[in-house]
Amino acid sequence: MTEPLIKIEDLSLGFTAKNGRQAPILRGLSLELAPGETLGIVGESGSGKSTVALAMMGYLKSGLTVFRGRAIFDGNDMFALPEKQRTRLRGSSIALIPQNAGQALTPTLKIGRQIDEALQLHTALSAGERSIKVLELLNRVRLPSPEDIAERYPHELSGGQQQRAAVAMALAGNAKALLLDEPTTGLDVTTQAHILEFLRSLAKELGVAMIYVSHDLGVIARVADRVAVMYAGMLVEEGPTRDVLREPNHPYTRGLLASIPRLGEPGILPSMPGVPPAVGSDLTACAFADRCPQVRSLCKDGIPALERRGNCRVRCPYAGEHAPEHLSTRRVPQVQHARALELQDVAVSYRRPGLLDRWLKKPEPAPTVDRAGFVLKKGETLGLVGESGSGKSTILRAIAGLAGTRKGGITLGDGESLNAPVAGRDRETLRRVQMIFQNADASLNPRQSIGEILMAPLKLYFGLKGAEAQARAEELLEAVRLPARYMSRFPRQLSGGEKQRVGVARAFAANPEVTLCDEVTSALDVSVQAAALALLTRLQRENGCSYIFVSHDLAVVRAVSDRVAVLYQGRICEIGPAEQVYAPPYHPYTQTLMGAVLEPDPDAAPVLLANDMSEMAPPATGCPFQRRCTKRIGPVCDTRTPLPQVLDAGHVIHCHIPAQHLQEAGERLEAELA
């Protein structure tokens, strides 16, 4: 083995608590990275992934200090190095690509200028040479028309383009190592897949070493040679990607992998109970012991050591023992015949023409959502998927009566119209449709106790007060498996998963017929996500209510939905029973999405079809997907709105291409993915 480029030796760092105690964030971490190698770091939120990455550059966020250990880069102890030399190394030999490139680019400087700055610092090139080099770098990260991009400000680029520009900046100093801290989190699946492919090829081309931080095992599987799994600031397992993902040794890794939904095997997954220990807390036992299904008395005796097992290192004395099989449960469809909700040709637009526009007779912009129509049966779950900005939330908002003007009709099962906005609906109608929000944190009023939060709908819809309301609220908590003592707690005292349960309980307090779930799990860690999905499924079984389930994660949607609608630019491209939509024939857009899905499987490779450009507004006429479609058949795509092609079992595809051709193309993709 070659001399490692980066070597972290027994590194502990953290902050000093109020009482003077050392509160560690990283606990005795040791890692190595060889030149040209890619190491993936995974773990739940707060496990210290970003902190490790930054520590490799000798960088500490304010308030943190190193307690013990060293971080050696290329023979230099980064923390012992004088500030000046450390600054020189940063950006030249070791560079960071940030998570949110949009926020990491200085908004007032042009892209070219920012790259030039890095060049100026780390190379001896003249101004003229630098400007050529800037274009070269932009070209290398495959940004279209580099001259143009160099003259733009960060906000004038799309998310994916910003990410590429950040990479160009990182490459300016001829780095030997690149640190990537969740560079694709927050991007659309298609964009993410493109960026990942690009990074992979980059690593190969330049031979740089990469550290890739992510909480998404699917991403890690795609890019990393080796994986390090972190838990509570410690390494719990480390080894070659294939070994770790195929044969996880640590119960935590196993739990993690088990709770990730797969496209191929839809089902409700088991989840890990409990929460990780608080940051900086004193550990005297295995940090995972409380949540471990195989816990033994020995686990509580002390922190287990990291031991070598085959190609891997594992921090569990019982790693070799075979764990009980995690079983996923298949959802049993509860669909009844009666309708719960119907949308007919609904259009929603946020921008109402102003006085001036009307006076100037400006053409109205195409509505954000158009021709949306579907039927939701009682007890059914309809999944809505699509890239960011595709109008998923907008449809939910229209149903809930929160969105702007619209045409078409929305009716409840018994014909009750939902065309009026919230203010125009009566209590009873309002009660029948409820929403659950993406960000549990933001959806609970921090100044209200859980009890107050749950009693508000009870009072509003049922006029319940006092003890009665109290009792009902406790029942609701019980239903979402939270103890009654949580009634008097405030949201900040709850974990993310618990907060989401409260959000669910609040929606169910109204005893709704239709529940609108907007990305309810995307802010949660995978293990918590599994529990939330299980909860929703159970409640549906018990109450027989219907869901519209919005997510950009195709696997999750598949796991919980009876039927799925694929949305692009506010237009439905394809809708039908889940198993039909997830099988050929595909709408070209569905096919693009499917190809971009990343599974935590070292052998699965995405198939990139359309490019990853992001569109700001739907086209005025023709097929909404016309500009990115790889299978365009001619001008008809630009001018005529595709008619629905109804296939069997209510499977509808909006595309000019005959279903037969789509079927064939889809089968080719299946083959490629397999």
Next chain:
Amino acid sequence: ETLRIPHELGFGGAESMDPISPQRFYEAIQNVYSRLVRQGEDGRPSPDLALEWSATPDAKEWTFKLRPDVTFHNGNAFTAEDVAFSLMRTQSETIDSPTKGVMGIIDHVDVVDPLTVKVVLKDSHADFPLLTMDYRIKMLDAETCGGDLDVLCESGNGTGPFELVDLDALGTTTMKRFENYYGSKAGVENLELIAIADQDARVAALQAGQIDLVYSVSAEQVPLFANNPNFTVQSVPSGRWVGLVMNTQEAPFNDPRVRKAIRLSADRDALGKLVYGKGGYIVSCDHPVWTGDQYRKEIDCSRDVDGAKALLAEAGYANGLKVELFVSDISEGAVKLAEVLQNQAKDAGIEIELVPAPADGYWGDVWMKEAFFATGWSQRPADQILNEAYRSGAAWNETAWNSADFDAKLGAARSELDFGKRKELYGELQDELWETGGSFIPVHLNITRVLSSKIGGLPPVEGFSIRYEDVTKNGSGS
């Protein structure tokens, strides 16, 4: 050398160079024009443009012998014609000068020869030279003024020690030494009159060396300069007063009982002490004639709160009276005086609300416009002040005092040739003012003047007696 003196901007920029204009620019006319008779250091008449004067025994015709070889700033010769013109225009109906009431006694003026004039009075007046000593009875050039008795003459062409260079009432008015002055040539080359309305600002400017003197500072400001070698403090007993005026035609002051009640509520000695310091004042009983004047009448005006209350009750204000008083920082202690009276009158059930007014333009805008307001007068001889401020219809009759009886007595007093009887008549007038008048004159005060110690030739005399031509700066000049 330039002598810099402040002016109070009492007319807010409307200051006029015509000495008899109601808005006369005092500090300027003082130095540009000359009088027939000036006020000597002792306050008695002393020769100026007239070298000597005499009267017929009935004191009805006064002859003045003029100084020869006097020229105006523009080179015109000063003659008896100019005197006749200057004296007769004081009575113009259209100009309506504050001096009209006083000088109304003149019937006509005869030019005897170029250097002799005879002034013929309507009635006898034994003290007529005192009247001509008035700071506004200045000699103008009849030719420059176009000989029209009924128009203001603001040319600034006089015979005084300084000639006008630039008139700028709102800013700095500049003058230079008049080389052909008939008296001793001025001790400084230039004179600047600088507009500073605010008393505090004037004092600050003096402290900062921006001006050379302040005519009068209040008692508490004296320590700012005392024991400071850069300044000289002069204290001159005088008939000057700062007082309050009730308009006798306006409610509630049209009721003499109300006026008397307010007067009775004041403790004049305490007021004097509080406002002007110990010894800087002489208690006065609302009569404008000071102790230095031969016609002063001594009256008892001690405080009588019960009496005041009784009078108020009689006048229908048994439950107290509430009045507004307009004051400004016009003269030394004016605001404090109002505050002290406010405090004292409270005991008699009189609530005085102070309404602040700007000093800038006070005399044009507030004085004589409101019903109850502050005023300030320089020392004047008894006959002059009584005629100027209390004759009905007089321009500066600030109390709107309107009594035919009083007017008749005024006439009688000035024509009375016997001093004893004259004094008695003047005494009766003063009594009447105390009983029913509209003035509140608690004290006559010492003028406390502060000069830069660079200034010489300015003895501690009453303001009208100052001879600016004698003033020197830094030992320069004669």
Next chain:
Amino acid sequence: MPSLILRRFGFAAFTIGFVSIVMFAAVEALPGNVCTSFLQRFAQGPRLERCIEQQGLERPAMVRYGDWVAGAVQGDFGYSLKKRKPINELIWERFRNTALLGGLAALLAIPFAIFLGIAAGVRRDRSLDLSLSGAAMLAMTIPEFVTATALIYVFAIVLQWFPAVTIVSPGAGFMQMLPNIVLPVLVLSAVLVAHIMRMMRASVIDVMASDYVQMARLKGVPERQIIWKHVVPNAMIPALNVIALTVAWLLAGVVVVEKVFNYPGLGTLMIQAIFDRDLPLVQAIALIFSVIYVGVNLAADLAALALDPRLRRKGH
């Protein structure tokens, strides 16, 4: 871009129009009218009639407002009741003086304050920051008339470096004004500096915590360059409007400062006009100040537009 700039100008015009309406309405709302409130006890007979005629009060309010605005646009603010002169004759000199005072104060204070704010923000919670912040707190809380009085005492009376009160002829040139405005400018600037510094400091601290500053550090950019290239322009953007508002609101302090230094500016004229109940004059001065303020805000808006590429996006 041009349309954005036009929009800002449009809003400025709207604001001035609105302010003028409010001011006009405030005066209309008073019991009686301009003449009766001016003449008070003498509001009767020919004097009242003459005043009403001169002010044109017999016309309906709408017409008078229109005339007032139309006149003001041409620099004609009507007729002062007290001074019996056209208002524009009264205010021009004084406007110049006030503009000199306020302009100089702003010109000196703003760059200085921004610099101090940056210094304090960059060295957050260190001794420099603590002493600057402490000094700012003092300067903000001590009333202007107190500062002015203290400065007069020290610099005019004890040291005699500068005049205590302003003594200049109305037409005085800049060099004549100069010694007179040193102290007033100092007083005005002290407050301005304090407020702007605090604001700038907060903004700098915000930006220092941003991802892009962290990124610049990790890129190896030296601290000095980070501050001037990455922090300052971005910290300026949010601070600009607040600075403009503060400058505008604080410049109202010229009234106090002018009063203390006896300075012949619009502030002292306004105080006098209020004492005189000369409402047309008060209105005119208040309107002029509003226009200045709106101008300051407009300038800040335009500066922000120049600094912030994000604002320049069309339709934003």
Next chain:
Amino acid sequence: MLKLLATIASKPSGALGLGLTLFHLALALLAPWIAPFDPTAQNADTILLAPNASHLMGTDTLGRDVFSRVVYGGRLAIAVTFTAAVIATLWGGFAGIFFGTVGGRVDEYAMRVVDAFLSMPWLLFLLLIISIGGAGPLTIIPTLGFFYGVAVLRVVRGAAMQLAARDFVTAAKARGEALWPILSREMFPNLSDILLVEGAMRWSWMLLAFSSLSFLGFGATPPTPDWGLMVAQERGLLSTAPWGVFWPCLTLSSLIIGINLLADAVGKALGLDRATAVAV
């Protein structure tokens, strides 16, 4: 509340602010018991005495006890500005929450008007109002309250807008809650901190404004003992009787500093960063 006070008092600057503010409030409330002399009693025998045993802060030009006047001197200013601050916070806060919650065109037009008001020279406008309505608390309180309320409105509305975009407000709207419960139950509790701090800050600026008015002759009138007026009256004697100016300045500034420090500390304790508020 008690916990908040404890947090504030745990830092020296917070403790100082709290102490100063409470001290001044106590002084104003207990003035009749603290002041050794009648603050308006003139005495010809004690004119301009330097500080001594019986007159701790000396006497003024009318022989009045400066200490007694200083003790009384805050009553009017505090009463007027506190009332005005409460008015400003209440109306500005309510309107700010309202517009921030409602949003849309209503908010857009209202903000135009608010911005227009903010670009008015407040002191001059106040003077305009005074020239119409006359000086006195009845003119000054509503005017100060209104104008400072506009500034409060602006700040609170900004915060309310961010808050209204949070999902729990959307949830309440979707649930069909009426406007009032949304304003009072969802919005207000989350904005009360900002209101508290804003109110305190505005109060301190109003004190400054009011004392300036008094100094100019439009606030308190004699014989009311008032700090601004005292400075105006004794200012000319700075070099011989500095105590007449020094003490009222010191008390006024210490109160303003106290409120400022307190507001800063409250803001910090509540996790708000309020250094960017406009000092109107």
